[in-house]
Amino acid sequence: MGEAGPGLSFPGIGEQKGHMNIGKSAAIIAGALGCALVWAQDQPSKSVWDGIYTKEQAARGEPLYKQYCGTCHGESLEGIEMAPALAGGEFLDQWSGQTMGDLFERIRATMPRDRPGKLSRDINADITAYMLSFNQFPAGNTELSRDTQVLKQIKIEAAKPK
Numbered sequence: 233m234g235e236a237g238p239g240l241s242f243p244g245i246g247e248q249k250g251h252m253n254i255g256k257s258a259a260i261i262a263g264a265l266g267c268a269l270v271w272a273q274d275q276p277s278k279s280v281w282d283g284i285y286t287k288e289q290a291a292r293g294e295p296l297y298k299q300y301c302g303t304c305h306g307e308s309l310e311g312i313e314m315a316p317a318l319a320g321g322e323f324l325d326q327w328s329g330q331t332m333g334d335l336f337e338r339i340r341a342t343m344p345r346d347r348p349g350k351l352s353r354d355i356n357a358d359i360t361a362y363m364l365s366f367n368q369f370p371a372g373n374t375e376l377s378r379d380t381q382v383l384k385q386i387k388i389e390a391a392k393p394k
């Protein structure tokens with residue numbers, strides 16, 4: 233956050249009478265606190281390497297992927313013509329640094345390309361779990377969430393953290 237926090241974004245307020253200064257300092261403090269809170273909330277606490285889906289969920293996702301995505305993105309997620317690959321280097325580079333929430337919303341809101349937004353959160357979560365397993369991220373004991381806010385806490389990292 234630069235020096236112009238949210239509390240300072242009203243032009244001219246600082247130039248007004250002396251008693252405004254208390255309000256101004258309070259605004260600066262509130263602004264700084266706000267920044268710290270936002271920062272804490274925005275830091276994803278997990279990554280795709282933490283076992284964020286189950287084997288069973290990915291197995292459920294496989295036929296769903298084939299039914300809803302495979303015709304365009306390929307049976308092996310390799311991509312066909314206009315539809316990009318959903319596995320491997322380029323795909324992971326593209327998404328590395330973003331969160332599972334970003335990827336989930338991208339899929340949920342824009343895919344399948346020919347009927348965007350038509351699939352339920354459950355189906356999208358299962359398909360996303362299958363994509364994770366195909367990309368060789370480890371399975372764990374809890375299913376991948378269908379809740380975008382929860383998924384925003386999970387960072388996508390192409391390379392396993394040391």
Ligand code: HEC
Pocket residue numbers: 297300301302303304305314315316317318323326338339342343344345346351359
């Ligand atoms: C009718 C063809 C079609 C179907 C079906 C389809 N997609 Fe796509 N998909 C595309 C095309 C074309 C693009 C690239 C253009 C765009 O982003 O809209 C794309 C882009 C994507 C992207 C962004 C990839 C990137 O790295 O930027 C993701 C993720 C994705 N699709 C996932 C899915 C999933 C999951 C399904 C099944 C639920 C699905 N798609 C079904 C055609 C399709």
